[in-house]
Amino acid sequence: MSDLARNAAITVGFLVFAVLAGAWMTAQDPGIGRQLITVLKDSIVGEALDTNTVMFAAKLFLNNLEACLLMFLGGASLGVLTVFIIGTNGFVIGSILEMVRQEHSFLYVVAAIAPHGIFEIPAFVLSGALGLSLAAALWREWLGSEDAAAHAAGLGRIFLLAVLPLVAVAACTEAFITPEILRLVI
Numbered sequence: 001m002s003d004l005a006r007n008a009a010i011t012v013g014f015l016v017f018a019v020l021a022g023a024w025m026t027a028q029d030p031g032i033g034r035q036l037i038t039v040l041k042d043s044i045v046g047e048a049l050d051t052n053t054v055m056f057a058a059k060l061f062l063n064n065l066e067a068c069l070l071m072f073l074g075g076a077s078l079g080v081l082t083v084f085i086i087g088t089n090g091f092v093i094g095s096i097l098e099m100v101r102q103e104h105s106f107l108y109v110v111a112a113i114a115p116h117g118i119f120e121i122p123a124f125v126l127s128g129a130l131g132l133s134l135a136a137a138l139w140r141e142w143l144g145s146e147d148a149a150a151h152a153a154g155l156g157r158i159f160l161l162a163v164l165p166l167v168a169v170a171a172c173t174e175a176f177i178t179p180e181i182l183r184l185v186i
Helices: 003-028 030-049 053-077 080-103 106-142 148-185
Strands: none
Touching (some): 003 030, 003 080, 003 106, 030 080, 080 106, 106 148
16 A cells, blocks of 8 residues: 555544544533534634625635645644644534534435535545655655655645645535535425
């Protein structure tokens, strides 16, 4: 198994754990989910919803690109920042999904996530894997067995060629398509 594939598997495992933890804790105390939704609305969604759909897509793109970029570049912290962002985002996602599930049907939750999630989740996982791979390359350089800068350049190309387009498609899908699908489900 390649370094990137192994790190993608680690990212998926940690992400699933964080999502389940967020959902479980919110099921135990729905106040957690309400607080997270308030913060999310205030910091990201609320302001963008007051504008047009194109601006909403741009806001989603920039927010998700920032998270993915920080996960990738967080590898320079030997992966500490990468793992923190994966865990935090997973917890928030799980919590919000649990709140939506409590108020709507399972079908609604799937309709709210699946259309853009098929692009956003791979971008998120790949960004985490790239960050963990960067951390491993730095560690190997400190041990004297690798040139981390050369390895980082290759990882950066993967980010630009794979993550960036996935985040762009996810944002457009979330802004333009997901709301239409949700209208059909309600």
